[in-house]
Amino acid sequence: MNTSGRLFSTFLFSPIGIVYLLFLLAPIGFFLSMSLFRYDAFELYVPALTTENFERVLTDGYYQEIIFRTLKIAFLTSLFSLLLGYPLAYFLARSRTQWRGILMFLVIAPLMSGIIVRTYGWIVLLGSDGAVNKTLISIGLIDQPVQILNTETAVLLALVHILMPYMVFPLFSSLASQDPDVERAAGTLGAGRIRTFLEVTLPLSRTGILMGSALVFTLSAGSVVTPALLGGKDVQMLGQQIYDLVLTTLNWPLASAVAFVLVLCQFSIIALYFRGGRHGPA
Amino acid sequence: MTQEPVLEIRDVVKQYGDVRALGPVGISVREGEFLTLLGPSGCGKTTTLHIIAGLTNPTEGSVSMKGRDITALEPPQRDMGLVFQNYALFPHKTVFDNVAFGLRMRRVPKPEIKERVERVLEVVGLPGIGSRYPSELSGGQRQRVAVARAVVIEPSILLLDEPLSNLDAVLRKRMRLDLRNIQQRLGITTIFVTHDQDEAFEMSDRVILMNKGGIEQSGPPEEMYDRPESRFAAEFIGEANLVAGEVVEVGQGELKVKVAEAIFTAPAGKMTVAQGDRVTVMVRPERVEVSKTPISGGNTLQGKVSSRVFSGDQVSLTMRVTEDLELLCSKPSTALYRGFDIGDPVWISADDCWVLPRVDTRKGGAA
Amino acid sequence: MTTQQNSSGSSFHAARRSRITRQIVMGVTVTAIYAFLLTPILIIILSSFNTTSANTFPADGLSLQWYREFLESPSFLAAFQFSAWLGVVAAVGATVIGFLTAYGIIRYVGSYREVAQSIAMLPIMVPHILISISLLILLTVLPIPELAGLIIGHIIICLPFTVAGILASLDGVDPQLERAAWTLGASRLRILWEVVIPLVAPGLFSSLIFAFIISFGDVYIALFLSGPGMTTLPIEIFSYMQWESTPVIAAITTVQIIMIFGLGLIIERLVGLRQIMRI
Numbered sequence: 071m072n073t074s075g076r077l078f079s080t081f082l083f084s085p086i087g088i089v090y091l092l093f094l095l096a097p098i099g100f101f102l103s104m105s106l107f108r109y110d111a112f113e114l115y116v117p118a119l120t121t122e123n124f125e126r127v128l129t130d131g132y133y134q135e136i137i138f139r140t141l142k143i144a145f146l147t148s149l150f151s152l153l154l155g156y157p158l159a160y161f162l163a164r165s166r167t168q169w170r171g172i173l174m175f176l177v178i179a180p181l182m183s184g185i186i187v188r189t190y191g192w193i194v195l196l197g198s199d200g201a202v203n204k205t206l207i208s209i210g211l212i213d214q215p216v217q218i219l220n221t222e223t224a225v226l227l228a229l230v231h232i233l234m235p236y237m238v239f240p241l242f243s244s245l246a247s248q249d250p251d252v253e254r255a256a257g258t259l260g261a262g263r264i265r266t267f268l269e270v271t272l273p274l275s276r277t278g279i280l281m282g283s284a285l286v287f288t289l290s291a292g293s294v295v296t297p298a299l300l301g302g303k304d305v306q307m308l309g310q311q312i313y314d315l316v317l318t319t320l321n322w323p324l325a326s327a328v329a330f331v332l333v334l335c336q337f338s339i340i341a342l343y344f345r346g347g348r349h350g351p352a
Numbered sequence: 353m354t355q356e357p358v359l360e361i362r363d364v365v366k367q368y369g370d371v372r373a374l375g376p377v378g379i380s381v382r383e384g385e386f387l388t389l390l391g392p393s394g395c396g397k398t399t400t401l402h403i404i405a406g407l408t409n410p411t412e413g414s415v416s417m418k419g420r421d422i423t424a425l426e427p428p429q430r431d432m433g434l435v436f437q438n439y440a441l442f443p444h445k446t447v448f449d450n451v452a453f454g455l456r457m458r459r460v461p462k463p464e465i466k467e468r469v470e471r472v473l474e475v476v477g478l479p480g481i482g483s484r485y486p487s488e489l490s491g492g493q494r495q496r497v498a499v500a501r502a503v504v505i506e507p508s509i510l511l512l513d514e515p516l517s518n519l520d521a522v523l524r525k526r527m528r529l530d531l532r533n534i535q536q537r538l539g540i541t542t543i544f545v546t547h548d549q550d551e552a553f554e555m556s557d558r559v560i561l562m563n564k565g566g567i568e569q570s571g572p573p574e575e576m577y578d579r580p581e582s583r584f585a586a587e588f589i590g591e592a593n594l595v596a597g598e599v600v601e602v603g604q605g606e607l608k609v610k611v612a613e614a615i616f617t618a619p620a621g622k623m624t625v626a627q628g629d630r631v632t633v634m635v636r637p638e639r640v641e642v643s644k645t646p647i648s649g650g651n652t653l654q655g656k657v658s659s660r661v662f663s664g665d666q667v668s669l670t671m672r673v674t675e676d677l678e679l680l681c682s683k684p685s686t687a688l689y690r691g692f693d694i695g696d697p698v699w700i701s702a703d704d705c706w707v708l709p710r711v712d713t714r715k716g717g718a719a
Numbered sequence: 720m721t722t723q724q725n726s727s728g729s730s731f732h733a734a735r736r737s738r739i740t741r742q743i744v745m746g747v748t749v750t751a752i753y754a755f756l757l758t759p760i761l762i763i764i765l766s767s768f769n770t771t772s773a774n775t776f777p778a779d780g781l782s783l784q785w786y787r788e789f790l791e792s793p794s795f796l797a798a799f800q801f802s803a804w805l806g807v808v809a810a811v812g813a814t815v816i817g818f819l820t821a822y823g824i825i826r827y828v829g830s831y832r833e834v835a836q837s838i839a840m841l842p843i844m845v846p847h848i849l850i851s852i853s854l855l856i857l858l859t860v861l862p863i864p865e866l867a868g869l870i871i872g873h874i875i876i877c878l879p880f881t882v883a884g885i886l887a888s889l890d891g892v893d894p895q896l897e898r899a900a901w902t903l904g905a906s907r908l909r910i911l912w913e914v915v916i917p918l919v920a921p922g923l924f925s926s927l928i929f930a931f932i933i934s935f936g937d938v939y940i941a942l943f944l945s946g947p948g949m950t951t952l953p954i955e956i957f958s959y960m961q962w963e964s965t966p967v968i969a970a971i972t973t974v975q976i977i978m979i980f981g982l983g984l985i986i987e988r989l990v991g992l993r994q995i996m997r998i
Binding site: 075078085086093094097101157161171175176178179180184186192193231234263289294298299309313316317322325333336 | 741748753755757758762766819822823838839841842843846847848849852860871874875878908938942943953960961969975976979983
């Protein structure tokens with residue numbers, strides 16, 4: 071490329087470059103490096119190197135429990151999203167129905183309605199006066215409303231609901247880009263439906279599965295609003311801890327250490343995804 | 353008077369990583385000439401055209417126009433009109449706006465734009481379609497609009513990148529003449545890229561045959577056809593009988609070559625061969641004479657018809673001379689030539705033959 | 720087929736039966752998944768017409784009182800307006816930057832396209848809460864107004880989506896058109912304006928809408944960066960819900976849902992939502 075071509079590509083890339091470097095990577099780097107600073111009640115943080123924040127996060131039973139719960143909920147969320155998202159993505163990728171456009175819209179629409187809207191929907195559904203309890207009582211399964219709000223189940227349900235579209239997208243694109251003839255070929259070679267699915271379709275959609283799982287895991291592990299509204303005091307996750315430490319306790323170095331642990335979990339998942347993706351059919 | 357070339361490219365090389373796509377190549381183009389870059393796909397002809405247009409930068413070498421070095425200039429600073437293979441008409445602009453585009457970029461005043469666009473649309477034979485969109489035109493019309501858009505800016509050189517390959521066979525033949533007419537009416541220097549030998553021959557003043565990123569041979573169409581320099585040139589341009597022979601005598605402007613048991617006399621051209629050299633002799637199928645009765649004289653062989661293909665206006669006969677020598681002969685489908693049948697003994701004469709001056713290592717071997 | 724009907728008739732029927740069974744299983748599964756996806760949203764819409772103040776369902780009666788309450792609440796109205804304003808600003812910013820980036824990726828990075836695309840997708844790989852806190856801390860260090868921080872934060876979370884969407888649109892543009900314009904004398908910038916932008920206009924418009932929707936629904940960026948006088952609607956709802964929970968929330972979110980469905984349908988008409996699913 072000659073000089074003016076280089077100049078023009080600099081012009082094209084500098085806005086995103088400036089935004090990402092100055093407002094995304096540098097601040098995140100600064101915030102995460104704060105985990106090595108000492109907390110100070112008056113100056114918030116003192117740039118003196120210390121490992122005390124990490125020691126506290128990793129040894130305190132309170133944080134251990136929260137880390138464990140966060141990982142558990144994030145894992146279950148991505149698992150259930152996959153179990154529900156796969157049939158949906160498969161259907162959307164293979165179906166020839168004239169309703170396909172609308173059906174796709176209905177997957178995307180919840181995503182577009184925002185986290186608050188959907189979390190609120192679950193409050194209405196799961197409350198002691200909510201639709202679920204009333205239905206269960208009216209069919210005589212229970213006589214007293216059961217406590218669903220403020221449990222891990224509620225948080226899990228809502229997170230699966232909120233994040234499932236993120237699973238469906240990558241699954242859909244990996245399934246839609248597959249040549250349906252490959253499946254048909256397996257069929258003509260005598261493989262049954264289930265064999266065909268397990269040996270052809272599933273391995274070929276591996277990239278989509280890994281990408282979607284990593285995305286949902288990351289997003290659920292970092293959630294704040296949903297566990298705060300549906301989990302109450304008892305279902306604390308890492309995101310809420312960071313939120314409280316930053317805005318209420320104002321212990322930024324500790325918040326940074328907690329965030330660091332969160333990011334570490336996520337990056338190990340993404341690293342797993344990339345390792346898995348390399349072995350997959352590219 | 354030998355005028356200065358309009359365009360000259362010197363020692364141009366295009367390298368993609370470790371792969372050399374082109375070069376080194378040198379071409380010079382005369383004013384008003386219709387020059388064709390002919391070759392199979394991947395031979396570097398389109399790369400050459402893009403380097404001339406400035407769309408691709410050469411790795412080495414230079415391009416100059418009327419004595420000025422333009423290697424570093426970008427397309428807008430060069431004075432060239434390019435017609436693309438798929439026409440590349442702007443789908444969101446009308447025919448008028450498509451053609452006017454280059455003039456607007458040159459800040460030509462509006463009334464003049466209108467006048468020039470209308471005039472050029474008349475030249476290409478499409479008056480009054482300015483308000484239509486490209487999608488409303490036929491393939492041939494789009495092609496003409498693309499030419500109009502390229503020539504309206506009155507470029508020093510018109511570049512045509514396989515502009516006929518998207519048309520059906522009948523239209524393609526007609527457009528060859530039309531394009532040539534437009535070119536001559538405007539007197540514009542033109543470089544045409546194609547893989548179609550017929551197109552190249554019918555339209556060009558001069559043909560450059562390219563192969564594997566280099567120039568194989570160049571010259572006027574008739575010379576290219578009659579005097580190919582290599583096996584590739586002989587086979588890519590038309591059909592050719594290529595037979596192995598051995599030089600037995602080097603005479604004054606003449607060679608005597610032993611083919612099978614016969615002695616062929618061929619023009620020597622400018623080549624330097626010695627007695628005993630192994631060479632390849634080319635005879636075009638339509639220049640092979642066949643007869644059911646013996647022919648005397650030089651350049652004659654005797655054989656049997658081994659296959660006969662009738663294709664309407666032509667009859668093609670394959671004749672076996674020896675175990676490893678077959679000759680193809682194409683003749684007009686008159687009663688005389690239809691009369692040959694498989695198995696008939698025939699006498700063959702090939703007075704009009706040519707010895708390939710460049711010896712390929714593949715067959716015959718360099719002596 | 721007819722000659723074989725007798726011998727293969729039973730297996731033919733068996734195959735047909737199993738195909739119908741399979742279709743029924745698939746249909747029931749997909750319907751159930753859709754029910755799961757859509758029930759919470761339908762519940763919100765229905766309970767917004769409730770007469771009592773509790774979040775009960777089914778509704779005890781029909782009324783529009785919660786909509787009236789929303790329209791009479793200055794804080795909710797102000798938040799709605801601010802969110803809409805912020806959404807427009809962020810959408811324009813993310814679409815302009817996204818277009819430049821996508822065009823650069825498609826024409827100027829050659830075989831590094833995959834890498835460049837992954838880098839552009841960075842913000843969906845990083846938890847939004849982290850983006851938000853880091854921006855907040857940046858604002859304590861650099862003299863940047865809070866509002867600017869909020870706008871930049873929203874642009875950052877919208878960019879992966881605008882880049883991906885516009886890339887999909889640009890894939891449909893024949894690069895020869897740009898070359899043609901170039902040889903005709905147009906500068907690189909002029910080519911963008913005269914050729915590329917008109918051809919991807921539907922993609923740009925749908926990218927604008929999609930970015931607006933993302934910005935409008937965002938909680939995490941605003942959670943840390945919205946201050947007094949610049950509270951977004953989701954944050955207003957969030958803080959309201961932490962203390963009380965009445966169907967006025969349902970009324971507001973219903974308005975939001977209707978707005979988003981309308982905008983989503985516009986995208987569908989413009990480029991097809993399939994393009995968005997290519998992320």
